Amino acid sequence: MNETAAPSNEETNKNGSSDLEKNTTFETLLEVHNISLSFGGVHALDEVSFDIRKGEIRAIIGPNGAGKSSMLNVINGFYHPQKGSITYKGNERKKMSPQVAASQGIARTFQNIALFRGMTTLDNIMTGRNLKMKKGIFWQMLHWGPARNEEIHHREIAEHVIDFLEIEPIRKTPVGRLPYGLQKRVELGRALAAQPDLLLLDEPMAGMNVEEKEDMCRFIIDVNEEFGTTIALIEHDMGVVMDLSDRVVVLNYGKKIADGTPDFVRADQGVVDAYLGVSEK
Amino acid sequence: MFYRETGQFKSSYKADQAIFPLSQDRWFILFLIIIAFLVIPLTASEYLLQAVMIPLLIFSLASIGLNLLVGYAGQLSLGTGGFMAVGAYMTYKLTTAFPEINIIIVFILAGLISACVGLLFGIPSLRIKGFYLAVATLASQFFLVWMFNKVAWFYNYNSSGTITAPPRELFGITVTGPTATAETRYIVVLAIVCVFALIAKNLVRGRLGRSWMAVRDMDIAAEIIGIRPFQTKLIAFSISSFYCGLAGALMVFLWLGSAETEAFSINESFYVLFMIIIGGLGSILGSFLGATFIVCVPILLTNAPQLFGLSMPIDLQKHIEIMLFGFLIVFFLIVEPHGLARLWQIAKEKLRLWPFPY
Incomplete structure (x- = not known):
């Protein structure tokens, strides 16, 4: 879990989205395009577009209330966006119930555990x-x-x-x-x-101690490598995100502010501002 | 404990998924079934069969039905009495209209009709939950009982307004009607209850049971993993009503012999609900325990004072009974929401370690 684990051969790449990664095929599994979602007057997501490639670990990060969980809910059909399109496995879909999403191979976990307790x-x-x-x-x-x-x-x-x-x-x-x-x-x-073909993990490591986090990281990597499952995860622990993920998309106030490799995202001024805050001048 | 799982290794998932994974449990149940089928009918008195065993079994069946709905699928229902009435009245209509059809088939058909009725009254469960759903099912209770009271067609326009079990034969032996002996009726009820208890157990340990429990525990998560909550709830309503309808049919045809709509009042619904609360929500064993408890306690109360040479007025007995039930329900809701079945399980777990609980 050190900070240097991310691949470093594409530091020079400007936008970070066409770099070489461990999967060489670049087959897009899911693409969200200009998704806008609002609840009443609150804009949870605003024109967000990104793609998830087959076999990669894709992280969605952002400060609290950035719309990360809403994004996952849109992907697995729990929320229906007002605008935009989702293309999954080459088929564009309009409105989709969670059952259909599940039957097409999208599974997820929840931020607060949603197990059947009894x-x-x-x-x-x-x-x-x-x-x-x-x-x-x-x-x-x-x-x-x-x-x-x-x-x-x-x-x-x-x-x-x-x-x-x-x-x-x-x-x-x-x-x-x-x-x-x-x-x-x-x-x-x-x-x-x-x-599943696509596994959505909503804060899989929230509230865990270091050892449990390490176990969970190991499982996520193993799932990705052994079963070839594509993973989209939301996580707040930046060390974990930077080490695990192949590509990162950063949301802030429902807008996408950066998208690329962990190193690219880390260097992005907009991301730094969003996380650390920027002084008003 | 007299036995434990030590040394009983399971080498297949089939063995691990058995209803009774321990061989001692299997032998015990087999023993119990043999006693129930052979020893009790041969030795028990008419009173014991008619006042204890037959109602116990019939109410067990009704509690299994309600437990599938309330305990497993998590949908609170107060319509049990209404669905039992559907089963009883439909059996009456069918067997008087087509006397040549085998009575067991008539019971099943009547059960299926009450399953359809249950499906209909389960539709509100799409939108409402918990206590509000209980009130909605209360509507089915009052509506159905009112309908069987008002529409004379259901009791063949007879003047008394009661339905009476006509004599029907099974394998040449009269099983219903006034001439049927308590022993034959007991055996028929026992056979039906055994078969349907097994079916209920099979359902709850399979895919459907897991869907029910998933919807009960967290319906949103169930939806996400691909369970359709509405469909699942409707299936629970219809299967539960099937069991209740069947129990109602057995109640009139194999126990009471004749009945009015009074027999299916709201009290009946509450009684069955008490049974599953005391017995254990979400447990087939609990349904039997609860029914046994509720059927036997009044009988014990009636007989206990005489054993001690005391005499107790009938009304006092009745009041003590009601107070005891009320107390026990509050007790179980606070202390052990999973009822007698859970207490039994805790006792087993404790006894496993006894006398060295370390």
Whole structure:
């Protein structure tokens, strides 16, 4: 977790968006174009455009109230922007319900944990498999034959996620009883169980201690590298953001103020002003 | 504890997902089922079957139904009595119109009709939650009971306004009507309750049950991972009403023999709600425990004073019963919202470590 981990071969690149990264294909997975979203008179997002490439870790940062979470909510169909377009996997979409987004491979976690508290870790992760389970209600009543095979098949995938996140001992514990850090991990597990193409993480490391943060970073990198999952994350810990992400987009007051590699963004005067404040002259 | 999971290794997910993963539990349940099917009908008195066992089983079925809706899907409902009435009246209409149809099929059909009615009254759950939904379901309770009272077609225009179970046979044995013995009725009820309890357990441990619990615990998160809350709630309403309707049908045809709409009043809805609160929300076992408790406590209260050689006036008994229920509900809501089923679980966890709780 040191500050020099970011690739340094494109320091000279002016806009930072066409540089060489570890993925060489540059296939765009998702593109948001001129998104504007307002609630009454409050403009949460104002003409924001950026893209997310397949296989990258894309960070969205910005001061409080910058519209980061709103952006994620727009991407997974929870909010419908008044203006602008979203192109996902080459298809432009107008209005999309969260269910459709989920079925197309977008999964997410929440800033404040949104687990199903009364259910066990295993059940929570199994709900992530819900969309992939197809057997009808009559087979479920019998819980026998095809329905049981399906259940076992998905259990195997859920167990794989449990294994990956190293949460085997708590698989039968109701998540309401787990400590915060583990709950965050279970929530990541639920999103992973859906085997998403695009994973949206809303402050995955908020409120964690250093060790938990390091674990979480490791999981995020592993998910990205092992499963090839594209990740868009919101995070306030700048050290983490700069180390993890391939590219960073910076929002402030609903506007995009910078977009590029971590080093490019760090050097940007507008970003520095937004974070440190600028004296009125 | 007499046994624990030590040494019982599971080598497949199938074994791990069994309803009773421990072999001792499986043997115990098998033992219980054998007792219930063989020993009780042979030894129990008519009074025990008619006053305890049959109502206990029927109310267990109704509580399972309500528990699916309230405990698992998190939708508070006070319409149980109304849905039970639908089951009872529809069974009556169907079996008087088509006497040749097997009575079990008639029960199922009546259950399906009440499932449709439940679906209809579940529609408000899209917009309203919690206590407001409870009030909306109260409308179904009053409307349905009023309808069965007012529309004479439902009780075949008879002068008394009651529905009476006509004699119907199953495998050549009369199971309903005044000539049916308590033993046969008990066996039929027991078989139906066993089958539908198993189905309920299967539902709640599968995909549908997880969707219900997800909607109960956090509907927004459920929506994000692709569960459609409205559809899920409607399925919960219809399946719950199916169970309640079936219980209502069994209540008239295999227990009481005849009934008026009075039997399905709001009190009935509250009784079943008490059962699942005391028994345990979100637990199939809890439904049985709660029904057992609520059915047995009045009987114990009736008989206990005589055991001690005291006599208690009937009205005092009734009042003590009501006070006791009220106290217990407040007690459970404060101390253990998951009811008797959770207490049982805690006792098991404590006993696992006993006598060395370190």
